[in-house]
Amino acid sequence: MEDIITKEVLFDYFSGRVSPLQKKSVETWLAEAGNREQYYQWLHEWELKHLQAGTNWQPAFDQLAQRVSLATSATPIRTPAGSVPVWERMSRGLGRVWAVAASVCVVVGLSGWLLRDQLLYRTEQTGFGEIKTLTLPDGSVVTLNANSSLRFPRVTFGPSIFGAGPRTVELTGEADFAVRHLPDHQRFVVQTPKGLVVTVLGTQFTVLSRERSTRVVLHSGRVALSLRQQQNRPSLTMRPGDLATLGPTGRLAIAPVRHPEALAAWKRHRFSFEQTSLREIADILHENYGLTVTIKDTQLASRTVSGSFPARDANEVLALVAELLQINYIRDNDRVLFTD
Amino acid sequence: MTGLDEQTGPAPARSPQPAGPANGPVPVRDNEYFVRLAFAESPRQGFEALFRLYYQALCSHALRFVYTREVAEDIVGEVFYQLWKTGSYASVQHTYRTYLYAAVRHRAHNYLRDELTGTRTPASLDALDDTGQTETPQTLIEYDETFQRVEQVIHALPPQCQRVFLMSRFENRKNQEIADELGLALKTVEAHMARALQQLRRVFLSAGLLLAAWLY
Structure with a gap:
């Protein structure tokens, strides 16, 4: 009987493509000892071939490990009560009960304090070459570019009953914001590691906050810029089409750009270059795809590229740039060498 | 789906295959050797290995029942949590794979049933037995039919x-x-x-x- 049941038959069976008689023979086959293991082995293989959605095991695992360590560190709560009535035990060893209670409090309090960041804030991250669009609790939409992270409070975010403080997010990397205007005019604030603070009512803009530079492009609406280190200075106001750059010396400069939308082209998996040098492209490749780029000589590094091009991954960008500049490149895992 | 030719047709074509090693009914290749090695190191490493191997496929399988990403991930997470917290990972019979799939399917199936028939009680999720001891060929087939039927309904x-x-x-x-x-x-x-x-x-x-x- 078991001769009939092959991996192919079982795959067809999982996909719902077998006859009633075949199904019956699957059932008979399952009744035999040992075949249940084989069944799950094939089910697993079939599932891997037909995944319904991509999930990332790493964050789920970290969360679980934390949950388990919390549960085991708090086990003193479950000291066996035995058959002695609770009140009798309490009168006998009130001191010990208090000690247990206190240690539980300390354990819970300490782990709560250690995990306060996880409890109070949500962090969204993207890996190299990954672009993610998310909707914040207030309805604002954020598109995160590759290798970026956005942190915001879990609870106190969005329309507040108390008309309290602003909606604050912290950004590292690059993101495009479409901020929802709330009925109570609650402000939306983006903070960056370099101390730039962007304050908005309801508008669309792109923030870049990376090692190489910090800048803001405004697509519509109005935003105010200020620096955390210089709170007493009046904030600068941007108009649509403006590009604001935070220089290495900590100075803010605002100037209109001709194509503000080009600076958010990455959202549509496009790369937009305007007199962009190979040196800057190397930086972009490093930030977005984690590549370490070496350029053979300085003259090559200062050659520039202009235009807007679609590219889905690092290889496509590399091929594109090489083609445009008529140069060669060698890629070895995460290392790239450009030669003339 | 139907028709006699389906039953008579493919059978001769498959007949040479049972001789192949992959089709032997009893000897299941134990590719969990490395998982067991990891568990010998520490539970944490063991679970990390399990996650790497099975988490994605398990979530995908649970999704076939519940069609909600969060619920599917919760179900899979809960199965892992129970296995870890209760320490029963040390006494899993046969393979971890069988345990995990059986438990996830059991929970996903019950979740969907309770949701659609409106009989969810707070206890019905916690009181689940993950060991799959009660699993019969009939329940295996019933679960398969359930996720297939869900897919058909959504398709239609x-x-x-x-x-x-x-x-x-x-x-x-x-x-x-x-x-x-x-x-x-x-x-x-x-x-x-x-x-x-x-x-x-x-x-x-x-x-x-x-x-x-x-x-x-």
């Missing part, structure tokens, strides 16, 4: 209704958001959702009735 929904349902369940979007994006009235979106759930419910009810009739 009118296109717009299917779209609304998937946005709501799989992408976890609010009805108002869906209405805005598709340019529909909120009432229409709600009607689509009600219709989709009703279809799903009907399938489950008829299966439940069949099962009940078969039991008594």
Whole structure:
């Protein structure tokens, strides 16, 4: 009987493509000892071939490990009560009960304090070459570019009953914001590691906050810029089409750009270059795809590229740039060498 | 699906295959050797190995039942949590794979049944037995039929209704958001959702009735 049941038959069976008689023979086959293991082995293989959605095991695992360590560190709560009535035990060893209670409090309090960041804030991250669009609790939409992270409070975010403080997010990397205007005019604030603070009512803009530079492009609406280190200075106001750059010396400069939308082209998996040098492209490749780029000589590094091009991954960008500049490149895992 | 030719047709073509090593019925290749090695190091490393091997496929499989990403991930997470917390990972019979799949399917199936028949009680999720001791060939087939039927029902929904349902369940979007994006009235979106759930419910009810009739 078991001769009939092959991996192919079982795959067809999982996909719902077998006859009633075949199904019956699957059932008979399952009744035999040992075949249940084989069944799950094939089910697993079939599932891997037909995944319904991509999930990332790493964050789920970290969360679980934390949950388990919390549960085991708090086990003193479950000291066996035995058959002695609770009140009798309490009168006998009130001191010990208090000690247990206190240690539980300390354990819970300490782990709560250690995990306060996880409890109070949500962090969204993207890996190299990954672009993610998310909707914040207030309805604002954020598109995160590759290798970026956005942190915001879990609870106190969005329309507040108390008309309290602003909606604050912290950004590292690059993101495009479409901020929802709330009925109570609650402000939306983006903070960056370099101390730039962007304050908005309801508008669309792109923030870049990376090692190489910090800048803001405004697509519509109005935003105010200020620096955390210089709170007493009046904030600068941007108009649509403006590009604001935070220089290495900590100075803010605002100037209109001709194509503000080009600076958010990455959202549509496009790369937009305007007199962009190979040196800057190397930086972009490093930030977005984690590549370490070496350029053979300085003259090559200062050659520039202009235009807007679609590219889905690092290889496509590399091929594109090489083609445009008529140069060669060698890629070895995460290392790239450009030669003339 | 049907027809005699399906039964008689492919069989001769397959007959040479059972001789191949992959088709031997009893000796299951134990590719969990490395998992066991990792468990010998520490539970944490063991679980990390299990996650790496099975987490994604398990979530995908649970999704076939519940069609909601968060619920699927919760179910899989809970199975791992129970296995770890209770320390029963040390005494798993056969393979971890069998344990994990059996437990996830059991929970996912019950979740869907409770959701559609409206019988969820707070205890019904916690009191689950993950060991799969009670699993029979009939329950295995019943679970397979359930996720296949869910897929058929969703497949058979009118296109717009299917779209609304998937946005709501799989992408976890609010009805108002869906209405805005598709340019529909909120009432229409709600009607689509009600219709989709009703279809799903009907399938489950008829299966439940069949099962009940078969039991008594």
